[in-house]
Amino acid sequence: MKTDNDKTFQDLNDTEYKYGFVTDIESDSLPPGLNEDIVRAISSRKKEPEWLTEWRLKAYRHWITMTEPTWSNVHYPKIDYQALSYYSAPKQKGDGPKTLDEVDPELLETYEKLGIPLREQEALAGVVAVDAVFDSVSVATTFKGKLEELGIIFCSFSEAVHSHPDLVKQYLGTVVPYKDNYFATLNSAVFSDGSFCYVPPGVRCPMELSTYFRINAANTGQFERTLLIADEGAYVSYLEGCTAPQRDENQLHAAVVELVALDNAQIKYSTVQNWYPGDKDGKGGIYNFVTKRGHCRGHHSKISWTQVETGSAVTWKYPSCILKGDYSVGEFYSVAVTNHMQQADTGSKMIHIGKNTSSTIVSKGISAGRSQNSYRGMVKVLETAENARNFSQCDSMLMGGSCGAHTFPYIDVGNPTAQVEHEATTTKIGEDQIFYCNQRGLETEEAVNLIVNGFCKEVFRELPMEFAVEAQKLLGISLEGSVG
Amino acid sequence: MALLEIKDLHAGVEGIPILKGINLTIDPGEVHAVMGPNGSGKSTLSNVLAGHEAYKVTRGEILFGGKDLQELAAHERACAGLFLAFQYPVEIPGISNMYFLKAAVNAVREYRGEEPLDAMDFIELVEAKKSVMKIRDELLARAVNSGFSGGEKKRNEIFQMAMLEPTLGILDETDSGLDIDALKIVADGVNALRSPDRGFLVITHYQRLLDYIIPDHVHVMVHGRIVKSGGKELALELEDEGYASWNGEEGL
Numbered sequence: 001m002k003t004d005n006d007k008t009f010q011d012l013n014d015t016e017y018k019y020g021f022v023t024d025i026e027s028d029s030l031p032p033g034l035n036e037d038i039v040r041a042i043s044s045r046k047k048e049p050e051w052l053t054e055w056r057l058k059a060y061r062h063w064i065t066m067t068e069p070t071w072s073n074v075h076y077p078k079i080d081y082q083a084l085s086y087y088s089a090p091k092q093k094g095d096g097p098k099t100l101d102e103v104d105p106e107l108l109e110t111y112e113k114l115g116i117p118l119r120e121q122e123a124l125a126g127v128v129a130v131d132a133v134f135d136s137v138s139v140a141t142t143f144k145g146k147l148e149e150l151g152i153i154f155c156s157f158s159e160a161v162h163s164h165p166d167l168v169k170q171y172l173g174t175v176v177p178y179k180d181n182y183f184a185t186l187n188s189a190v191f192s193d194g195s196f197c198y199v200p201p202g203v204r205c206p207m208e209l210s211t212y213f214r215i216n217a218a219n220t221g222q223f224e225r226t227l228l229i230a231d232e233g234a235y236v237s238y239l240e241g242c243t244a245p246q247r248d249e250n251q252l253h254a255a256v257v258e259l260v261a262l263d264n265a266q267i268k269y270s271t272v273q274n275w276y277p278g279d280k281d282g283k284g285g286i287y288n289f290v291t292k293r294g295h296c297r298g299h300h301s302k303i304s305w306t307q308v309e310t311g312s313a314v315t316w317k318y319p320s321c322i323l324k325g326d327y328s329v330g331e332f333y334s335v336a337v338t339n340h341m342q343q344a345d346t347g348s349k350m351i352h353i354g355k356n357t358s359s360t361i362v363s364k365g366i367s368a369g370r371s372q373n374s375y376r377g378m379v380k381v382l383e384t385a386e387n388a389r390n391f392s393q394c395d396s397m398l399m400g401g402s403c404g405a406h407t408f409p410y411i412d413v414g415n416p417t418a419q420v421e422h423e424a425t426t427t428k429i430g431e432d433q434i435f436y437c438n439q440r441g442l443e444t445e446e447a448v449n450l451i452v453n454g455f456c457k458e459v460f461r462e463l464p465m466e467f468a469v470e471a472q473k474l475l476g477i478s479l480e481g482s483v484g
Numbered sequence: 485m486a487l488l489e490i491k492d493l494h495a496g497v498e499g500i501p502i503l504k505g506i507n508l509t510i511d512p513g514e515v516h517a518v519m520g521p522n523g524s525g526k527s528t529l530s531n532v533l534a535g536h537e538a539y540k541v542t543r544g545e546i547l548f549g550g551k552d553l554q555e556l557a558a559h560e561r562a563c564a565g566l567f568l569a570f571q572y573p574v575e576i577p578g579i580s581n582m583y584f585l586k587a588a589v590n591a592v593r594e595y596r597g598e599e600p601l602d603a604m605d606f607i608e609l610v611e612a613k614k615s616v617m618k619i620r621d622e623l624l625a626r627a628v629n630s631g632f633s634g635g636e637k638k639r640n641e642i643f644q645m646a647m648l649e650p651t652l653g654i655l656d657e658t659d660s661g662l663d664i665d666a667l668k669i670v671a672d673g674v675n676a677l678r679s680p681d682r683g684f685l686v687i688t689h690y691q692r693l694l695d696y697i698i699p700d701h702v703h704v705m706v707h708g709r710i711v712k713s714g715g716k717e718l719a720l721e722l723e724d725e726g727y728a729s730w731n732g733e734e735g736l
Contacts (some may be wrong), residue, residue, distance in 0.1 A: 274571075431537075436574040438558035439534050440584070440644065441591035450587065454578025456625065 030087040036060060039189050042087050046158050046193075056409030057177035066182050073086060073374040073406060074314045076287060079252060086190040090294060108148030141323045141347075147205070153198040154209055157225050160196035167198055168175070171229055175258035175295040175322070181265040183254040183316075184291040187223045191256065194224035199265075200233035208464050210239040222257040230265035232298065237268040239467055251276075253312075254289045263325065268306070270463050274470050274478075277313035280369075285313025285342075292319035296328035296357075304331040305348065306462040308471040310478040318376065320349035323357035323385075330359040333459040335471070337478050338371030338403070347377035347408075352385035354416070361392040364456050367403035368479055374406040381418040388418040396426040397455050399448075399479070428457075449476045485550050486715045487512045487652055487683040488533075495532045501542070502528045504708035510652070513680040517694055517719060518687045520705035521727045527571060529618040529705075530656040533685075534568040536559050550653065562588075563595030567650035569641040571657040576628040581640065584628045585647055591723070592648055609647065617643040617673045635666035635688035653677065654685045659693035671696030691723040 029042055039060045043053040068079070147154050153164055160168050177189035199205050230236050253275070259267050269292075288311075294303035305319035321330025332348035334389025350359035359379065367373040374397065381388045397404035407424050429451055437447030453460065453472055460468045485507045493506040502525045510516050520526050532539045533546065535558035546553040548566060554656065556564060576584065589609070590600040610624065617639045629637055638658050645653050655674065659667055674684065674697050686697055694702070694716065702718040703710045706727060712718065 015573070430574070432574050433576055435534075435536055435558060436570065439562050439570075440588035440648070441559055441562040441595065442587060443559050443591070446587070446591070450579055450584070451576060454576050457578035 032080045032085045033469075034060075034084070034086055034190065038086055042190055042192070045087065046161070048158075048161055051169065052161060055173070055178065056189050056191075060190075062179050063182070063185040063189055066185060069181050070190045073218050073372065073408075074343040074345050076314050076343075079287070081186075083251060087192060091126050125265060130474045142322050146207075150203050150206070150261075151200040152203060152205055153196065155196055157191070157194040157196045157227065157307045161197060162229075164196070164198070167229070168196065168227065171227055171258070171260055173258075175260060176256050176291050177292050181291060183289040184256050187225060187254050187256045187291070191223045191225035194226040194255070195228075196226070197228045197236065197238065199230045199236045201232040201234060201294060203231075203234050205234070205236040208237050208239050210241070210466075222251065222253045222255070226255070226257040227260075228269070229260045230262065230267050230301075232262045233264045234262075235266045237270070237464060239272075239464065241272040241467075241470070243256070245453050251285075252287050252289070255291070255328055257292040257319075258292070258295035259292075261294065261296050261298060261301035261325075262329075263367055264300045265298060266302045266304075267294065268304045269294070269319075270467055271305075271307040271309075272467060272474060273307065273309045273311050273315075274474055276313075277311050277340060279314040280340045286311065288315045288317060290310040290315075290317040290448070292317065294319070294321045294330065296321060296323045296325050296330060296354075298328070299325040299354070300327045301325050302329040302331070304333070304462065306331075306333040306459065307335070308456075308459070308463070308474065309334070309336040309344065309346065310474050312344075315342075315344040315346055317346045318349055320351070321359060322351045322353065323359060323388075324353045325357075326354040329357070331462075332359075332361045332363070333462045335366070335376075335456045335459045335475070336364070336373055337366045337475060338368070338373045339478055340369040340371060342369075342371040345371070345376055346372040347375045349378040350380070350390055352379075352381040352388035352390070353478050354384070355386040356388070357385055358389040359391075361390070361394070362458050363394045364459055365394070365396045365405055366399070366452060366475075366479070367396065367405050367457070368399040370402045372404045372406070374408060376408040376410075376414070376433075378410040379420055379422075380410075381413045381415050381420065383414040385415050386417050388420075390418075390420045392420075392422045393458075394422075394424040395455070396424075398426065398453070445476075446480060452479060486510065486547070487514075487549060488549040488685070489545075491545045491547075491609055493529075493532070493546060494542045495528060495539055495544075496542060496588065497528065497539050502708050503532065505544070505627045506705075506708070506710060508703065508710065510683040510685060512651070512683055513678075514698060515678065515684040515686060516699065516701045516703065517697075517699040518685065518705050518710075519689070519719060522689070524705045525708040526689075526705055527656055528583070528708075530568055530654050530685075530687055533561075533654060534558060534566065559591070560595070562648075562650075563592050565651035566654070567645050567648055567652065568656060569638070569645060569656045569658050573629045573632075573637045573641055575630045577630050579628050580625055581628050582624040585610070585624075585644060588644070589647055604706045613642065613646045616676050616717060617646065618669055619643050625633065634661040635669075638662055638666065638670055641672070642670055646673065646677060649677075651681065652683050654687070655686050657689060658686075659688055659690060667693065668696060691719045694719045 030038060039056050040053060043056055082163060176184050178185055199210060228238060259269060261267050265434055275286040277289060296303055303321050309315060319332060323330050330350050336344050336346050338344050347363060348361050361377055363375050365373040365375055375394045377392060379390045379392060394407050398405055405426055409422050411420055413420055433451050434444055434447045437450060452475055458472060488510040490506050490508040493503050495503040518526055529538060534540060541554060553561060586606050593600055623636060658670055686699060699716050702714055702716060704712040
């Protein structure tokens with residue numbers, strides 16, 4: 001039976017990436033290629049201390065002994081790491097901007113197009129603090145003063161290296177060691193910038209901290225490094241959101257995020273990721289190979305990852321929690337949407353070490369077009385983890401007949417008192433559901449939005465309010481025209 | 485002008501002919517009952533009227549308020565005032581009944597060129613309509629039809645109809661699976677909506693529902709055709725004699 005639905009399953013490809021534009025800013029780039037001199041050059045441009053240069057070099061020397069992993073369910077042309085440029089920063093006069101007025105107006109315009117009006121945000125005082133990362137260097141930081149009053153440090157990573165070297169030195173690489181994996185090691189050698197946050201003991205960060213990442217310069221790998229520390233009894237909620245302009249070359253993105261939660265501390269880390277996924281034939285688009293890991297170091301600490309992933313050509317990402325402290329809690333809530341030729345291999349790892357630790361994984365995968373969407377998760381309970389608890393739920397939704405959904409759960413239990421539960425479902429978006437909505441006056445597009453948002457509800461309700469609204473819109477844009 | 489005018493309607497699904505020349509006219513204010521055995525094409529008729537894509541019209545004409553219904557997509561028919569109370573209402577997990585209803589009400593209003601209702605006005609409307617159908621707040625907060633009992637689903641359908649105020653209400657075997665109390669509530673809800681400018685097409689297998697929703701006209705449908713039409717007494721006749729006399733082989 002050929003219905004209009006089938007027709008619009010094909011129309012899927014008509015939805016183009018809405019944020020495809022290039023900002024004309026002179027980039028101060030290093031020549032392509034990677035060797036010890038390039039690593040030193042990056043470090044010296046950032047005026048880094050000796051120990052950090054050495055750390056980068058150790059990572060580089062280890063990286064050249066490693067091979068790129070091939071175990072994930074994604075396929076892409078081999079990356080020529082010598083053809084990439086490893087440093088790019090917008091040129092600035094003098095020491096960089098101190099207020100938004102000093103920020104390159106063209107850069108601000110780019111943000112406006114993306115719907116991130118920094119000026120407005122500053123005016124809306126107290127809502128969101130943005131440490132805006134454009135390409136590799138932070139260009140504007142707002143609300144810093146207010147955070148400083150509470151002793152909260154929120155700045156670019158480079159800035160932290162200079163202003164709080166002890167903290168950086170104490171925590172850098174303690175969650176994701178420089179030898180961790182191919183992409184994390186590469187990042188450790190060449191990371192450009194990122195965000196740093198430290199919340200002192202007993203302080204509850206009064207606002208959502210937020211960073212907007214954006215990749216702009218052509219052929220430039222993007223290597224952010226984020227380090228977030230919640231000291232004893234502290235609380236922080238961090239938002240990360242991304243979009244990128246349209247490109248023909250595939251762009252490599254290999255970020256590292258490290259979270260540390262000490263006794264009774266709580267970190268909530270939310271991501272909306274909307275990087276260029278490539279065109280309908282899979283040309284172009286971002287390769288997103290990210291290492292995100294949280295360390296519940298203290299007792300009764302808690303780390304929550306919430307992510308809504310709609311972009312990138314290839315995604316390889318497993319936000320994880322190491323539950324070391326007794327009674328610590330790890331959570332992972334994810335919506336991953338793939339359309340056209342996108343490929344995503346994403347999930348989470350929960351490593352239970354401490355006693356009475358518990359973790360929750362809720363993963364919602366939506367596949368449309370000819371995309372492939374894989375969930376890969378590991379729950380590991382060590383011998384020491386008395387009474388560990390895990391609940392995992394992995395639901396997949398398929399749109400049309402040409403996409404794929406896959407689930408790869410790994411469960412490894414080393415303590416007999418542990419309780420581990422795994423549930424998985426796969427559904428196809430129902431014509432009956434769509435017809436029911438149509439019969440109540442809703443257009444098919446609106447009906448699909450509604451059904452998909454219902455499917456993702458358990459994840460969306462974990463997002464901060466304004467982010468949840470954004471995420472729902474993003475889902476709508478990503479799936480426009482995917483069902484008739 | 486007739487509210488609904490069906491002329492020589494032939495339709496089928498997946499190339500199999502089911503409706504073989506239906507003629508039916510519903511004037512504003514009238515309640516028509518279509519009765520028939522299983523497989524006679526009653527539900528096909530409601531799906532064709534509502535614009536389900538799987539059902540194809542091969543011949544004939546349907547005029548709704550004088551307009552060619554086939555020109556309109558399913559959602560446009562709904563917005564234009566055609567409401568189908570489903571035999572098997574569909575579940576939409578994760579979307580609250582209230583949220584769904586607000587989206588529906590505002591979609592219909594937008595189509596009519598009216599301003600969308602804000603949350604306060606919408607709640608007011610819900611409060612005004614919910615009592616007849618004995619809809620509890622808890623039911624409004626739950627996901628659409630998820631975990632609803634059979635009776636709750638049907639009551640919810642009629643409640644939606646009350647909210648959307650269509651000009652034509654089609655009830656597709658709304659009585660199936662209802663106990664007598666639920667049946668009365670549903671009938672009360674429908675009767676409360678009867679008005680001089682609204683028509684109803686009540687599709688049912690059994691006469692029982694028609695004790696509570698008194699029809700102006702009764703049609704007997706067998707093998708895709710209306711084989712007999714009459715007043716409300718025809719339903720009682722059927723109750724006594726069954727469909728066998730029209731059907732040949734199939735009894736009630």
